[in-house]
Amino acid sequence: MAKNWAIVIGVNEYSYLENLNFAKTDAEAMYQWLQQEGGFDTPGLFLFTDDSPPIPTDPPIPTTPSFGHLRTFFNIQFERQVLTNVDNLWFFFSGHGHRGAGGDYLMLSDSNPGDLEYTALSVSYITERMRNWGAGNVVMFIDACRHVENRTRGGEISQQDYQGMITFYSCRDKEKSKEVKSIKQGVFTHFLLQALEETKRQSRCLTVAELEGYLIREVPKLSPNQHPLARVEPTYKSNFILFGEAQEKDVKSLYNLALKKAFVDNKKEEARELLLHANKAAKGGNLDIIEALQRLPSSPQVVEPVIPPPKPKPKPTESPVVSEVELKSEKGVDYTKLRDLLNEKKWKEADQETSQVMLKAAERESQGWLSSEDIDNFPCEDLRTINQLWLHYSEGKFGFSVQKKIYKSLGGTRDYNAKVWKNFYDRIGWTKRGLWADRITFNLESAPQAHLPVNLNFLEQWGRGQIWDYSRRRIWRISLLSRKDL
Secondary structure: OOOEEEEEEEOOOOOOOOOOOOHHHHHHHHHHHHHHOOOOOHHHEEEEOOOOOOEOOOOOEOOOOOHHHHHHHHHHHOOOOOOOOOOEEEEEEEOOEEEEOOEEEEOOOOOOOOOHHHHOEEHHHHHHHHHHOOOOEEEEEEEOOEEEOOEEOOOOOOOOOOOOEEEEEOOOOOOOEEEEOOOOEEHHHHHHHHHHHHHHHOOOEEEHHHHHHHHHHHHHHHOOOOOOEEEEOOHHHHHOEEEEOOOHHHHHHHHHHHHHHHHOOOOHHHHHHHHHHHHHHOOOOOHHHHHHHOOOOOOOEEEOOOOOOOOOOOOOOOOOOOOOOOOOOOOOOOOHHHHHHHHOOOHHHHHHHHHHHHHHHHOOOOOOOOOHHHHHOOOHHHHHHHHHHHHHHOOOOOOHHHHHHHHHHOOOOOOOOHHHHHHHHHHOOOEEOOEEOOEEEOOOOOOOOOOOOOOHHHHHHHHOOOOOOOHHHHHHHHHHHOOOOO
């Protein structure tokens, strides 16, 4: 399960700037919501306010929001990677901000506007330290450049893009962020929390773009001259789900956008990131996404066969293995090459040849792929020949009939069942816990039972974008595993 961690800072009392009224209140409200409603992990929640308790390290780290305390926290806590690319890390700051020669700075209780480099935290430093933790989704909320009771407070902060970051700013250049007595909060934080609460109450999800749109609409209702915005780098992360439970339509939207990135815009890496995020939103249960991931360049690597030292022959399996295979074909297909490759234990080449002879038998060479209808009408004699060749030369370990036996044992039928299909892929080694495995193993000794044939040729054909509906790939395999003559 993904981890959800957050750093929350609110500064009311300043030594060199005028105090604020509700920055501390904002931080405490955000911390409370993350802990009680947001599903964030309490050990991974860090609160810094004027009177927050110390972090229980050895020795404890005080959490009064001074430069020394925050600098110590970032230096010690962020020295090593503790999160993964599926985890979330949020950063919330409420207080004064300032722009200096070294970029944007967040002003802490003892920060001096005349000595920013040594008394204030630069945003670039914070982002660099947070990246060290290794979270895949890092989100910053900066409610700075405060405006108190219609008077200007603090300096300005620019709206920069930070590499790999999603950053929400409470206001634009030359504007001030307002806090209001009637709600005892900053306007930006008030509506940020309201958006999160509404999302939770409605049992839906909230994307980066949706949250930005909400804040742009609502904040000016209480602060007409304040206009929030989001800076997203890279820009495609605007479609990422920030919070909440994704519905099927949300996952489908991410999936379709990934296909466009891959096959229209030719942006494979962006497509992969979108698919990974969609897979996370679908909790690893969407086989269309899993099958799409494998078709991108960084999906399964192929392991070349390694000739193992002589070992005792494996125990016979329950799959029928014939002593010799007669190369029969209703369509006049020559299976000599497939037989020879299997006999020589060239499993990768045999997998490729299997796809080719199947296309010939189905008279689909020009298309380069097979549909469910093609499998239903596939000549029985040819299917038996292909299957028996794989059974014979793998000593019963590989073959369509071996795959069918496992599929049926898991409850598989002609009708698609997401849970069964996921378990089937996991069982034969094509996926691990719902995610496409790192590699296809063309090795008789180390490959799982029923691992081959996988028909990589067909996957490459789909990967060139000739078919966008990847569910056809799944239906093709289900049709094959439902053949009664296997």
